[in-house]
Amino acid sequence: MKPITVNVDEYLALNRYQVDEQNAHIELAADPSPTEFAKLIRVCPAGLYRLDSAGQRSFDYAGCLECGTCRVACGSTIIAKWTNPAPSMGVEYRYG
Amino acid sequence: MADFDAIIVGSGCAGPMAAFELASRGKSVLVIERGNYCGAKNMSGGRLYTHPLREVFPNFASDAPLERRITHERISLMAPDANFTIDYTDQHMADPNHESHAVLRGRLDQWLATQAQDAGAEYINGIAVESLIKQGGRVAGVRAGEDEISAEVVLLCDGANSLLASQAVGTDPPSPAAMAVGIKEVIQLDPSVIQDRFHCGPGEGAAWLFVGDPTHGTTGGGFLYTNQDTLSVGLVATISDLMAAEVPIYQMLEDFKHHPALAPVLAGGTVVEHSGHMVAEGGYSAMPPLAADGVMLAGESALMVINAGYTVRGMDFALAAGTQAGRCATAALDAGDTSLAGLAGYRQALEDSFVLRDLKTLRRFPHFMENTPRMFNAYPQMVRDAMRAVFLLDGEPVKPLRKSLPPLAKKVGYLNLLRDALGGIRAL
Ligand SMILES: Cc1cc2nc3c(=O)[nH]c(=O)nc-3n(C[C@H](O)[C@H](O)[C@H](O)COP(=O)(O)OP(=O)(O)OC[C@H]3O[C@@H](n4cnc5c(N)ncnc54)[C@H](O)[C@@H]3O)c2cc1C
Numbered sequence: 089m090k091p092i093t094v095n096v097d098e099y100l101a102l103n104r105y106q107v108d109e110q111n112a113h114i115e116l117a118a119d120p121s122p123t124e125f126a127k128l129i130r131v132c133p134a135g136l137y138r139l140d141s142a143g144q145r146s147f148d149y150a151g152c153l154e155c156g157t158c159r160v161a162c163g164s165t166i167i168a169k170w171t172n173p174a175p176s177m178g179v180e181y182r183y184g
Numbered sequence: 185m186a187d188f189d190a191i192i193v194g195s196g197c198a199g200p201m202a203a204f205e206l207a208s209r210g211k212s213v214l215v216i217e218r219g220n221y222c223g224a225k226n227m228s229g230g231r232l233y234t235h236p237l238r239e240v241f242p243n244f245a246s247d248a249p250l251e252r253r254i255t256h257e258r259i260s261l262m263a264p265d266a267n268f269t270i271d272y273t274d275q276h277m278a279d280p281n282h283e284s285h286a287v288l289r290g291r292l293d294q295w296l297a298t299q300a301q302d303a304g305a306e307y308i309n310g311i312a313v314e315s316l317i318k319q320g321g322r323v324a325g326v327r328a329g330e331d332e333i334s335a336e337v338v339l340l341c342d343g344a345n346s347l348l349a350s351q352a353v354g355t356d357p358p359s360p361a362a363m364a365v366g367i368k369e370v371i372q373l374d375p376s377v378i379q380d381r382f383h384c385g386p387g388e389g390a391a392w393l394f395v396g397d398p399t400h401g402t403t404g405g406g407f408l409y410t411n412q413d414t415l416s417v418g419l420v421a422t423i424s425d426l427m428a429a430e431v432p433i434y435q436m437l438e439d440f441k442h443h444p445a446l447a448p449v450l451a452g453g454t455v456v457e458h459s460g461h462m463v464a465e466g467g468y469s470a471m472p473p474l475a476a477d478g479v480m481l482a483g484e485s486a487l488m489v490i491n492a493g494y495t496v497r498g499m500d501f502a503l504a505a506g507t508q509a510g511r512c513a514t515a516a517l518d519a520g521d522t523s524l525a526g527l528a529g530y531r532q533a534l535e536d537s538f539v540l541r542d543l544k545t546l547r548r549f550p551h552f553m554e555n556t557p558r559m560f561n562a563y564p565q566m567v568r569d570a571m572r573a574v575f576l577l578d579g580e581p582v583k584p585l586r587k588s589l590p591p592l593a594k595k596v597g598y599l600n601l602l603r604d605a606l607g608g609i610r611a612l
């Protein structure tokens with residue numbers, strides 16, 4: 089993959105969210121396959137699936153845009169759970 | 185007795201139209217929408233062809249939150265270092281039957297929901313329906329949080345990421361090849377700057393689609409729509425293809441914004457929102473059944489979208505399908521039969537309308553796109569090279585075009601060109 093130059097977190101910070109600190113509405117399988125994870129890195133529009141320079145994989149549901157793309161891409165492989173966030177939680181588009 | 189005549193899941197485009205029809209005819213209607221307000225979870229490009237709105241709300245133009253009427257259609261073939269654009273403008277675009285407007289869903293969807301509420305539909309916001317209640321194979325209501333609510337008929341208007349459609353009609357969830365992911369940023373600019381940059385008057389604007397470099401050559405395209413004081417700039421990319429792309433989609437969007445042909449158009453603008461949403465791509469052949477006992481699907485829960493490269497349409501289908509679903513559900517309730525047989529008129533109504541007609545006409549297009557990677561990774565470059573042969577002079581004697589153009593076609597392959605041209609014609 090080519091190097092990533094954009095800081096997507098700065099853009100996510102412009103959005104309005106009601107973050108549910110208690111429940112993760114998306115969960116990955118334990119020890120997810122690196123090939124499947126590589127797909128998620130590319131398809132998630134919020135850039136929440138990451139591989140750091142040390143090769144460490146991470147996922148944070150807090151910036152989720154609730155598009156469902158990771159579910160369609162890897163719902164039968166490494167996405168163990170995908171639900172809508174709990175009542176009144178999640179992203180709130182002002183423009184949309 | 186059921187708690188409601190009808191429960192509608194989702195209030196985007198299809199949901200409020202269905203609710204309006206049912207409530208206007210005196211049915212008890214509950215709409216459950218997971219956004220804290222309608223539109224809170226929704227994003228589209230987007231350009232709305234307004235004729236399905238006009239049919240139901242003849243005066244919509246006076247109070248619906250429309251951004252700018254589209255007076256310029258632009259299509260670009262974008263190479264990494266060049267861009268070739270067609271710009272079409274026409275007095276007929278102002279004709280009420282043809283007109284289209286840029287919209288922002290955070291605003292439009294609230295207006296649509298208000299029309300349904302004013303007609304008597306009840307709304308619950310901020311709660312998602314988790315599952316359907318089934319009795320003897322028939323959908324009989326919904327579960328949301330701790331509650332079970334029953335209805336004679338349930339209308340699934342829950343959009344592209346429907347978690348309920350497969351429960352309702354028993355189909356598999358859509359495949360990564362049948363769905364695309366959309367990413368978009370809303371960029372604030374002064375209205376007069378927008379008018380100057382897009383050569384249009386107040387209240388007017390452009391719909392602009394790009395193919396090629398925006399998605400780094402993978403299947404999909406870029407878009408730009410003009411709003412009142414913002415631009416909607418984004419990409420749509422087929423998920424199956426994007427999975428193996430050279431950069432993630434959010435990097436593609438950043439690169440697109442910095443393309444030398446687009447950067448000056450966005451210069452001085454401030455990003456105010458970053459959004460993501462799926463859009464169906466499979467066309468007519470990917471659509472699930474539209475009804476089963478006690479349940480109907482309208483809009484993108486049934487994958488009613490055409491993504492034809494030069495235009496994306498889903499909102500107009502959803503509005504019209506919602507209206508038809510509402511009318512047909514009303515008739516079925518009056519007849520006391522909301523079984524699959526009682527709801528059969530719905531499919532027929534859509535077959536008779538532009539919804540299924542247009543989806544059928546363009547049914548080959550998704551297959552054509554999927555099998556024509558050159559559209560995204562070769563033709564924009566070929567057109568660039570042809571334009572270079574025509575326009576770039578340096579004092580060297582010019583070669584006649586009959587000599588300089590054929591090698592460009594040869595690079596792509598004459599057979600490929602012919603095959604793609606014929607394929608494109610057949611698909612359209
Ligand atoms: C990037 C992009 C660009 C697009 N551009 C265009 C365009 O230019 N023109 C065009 O016509 N179309 C465009 N579309 C397609 C268009 O946005 C959709 O086809 C259209 O919004 C579908 O309407 P709908 O009512 O079926 O679904 P939606 O508008 O998505 O509404 C579904 C509603 O259901 C709610 N919901 C979902 N699940 C639940 C649940 N379990 N419980 C309660 N509520 C729920 C959602 O919150 C939402 O409000 C675009 C789409 C994308 C992603």
Ligand code: SF4
Pocket residue numbers: 114131132133134135136149151152153154155156157158159460
């Ligand atoms: S739902 Fe969309 S935004 Fe959320 S993690 Fe999955 S791909 Fe990313």
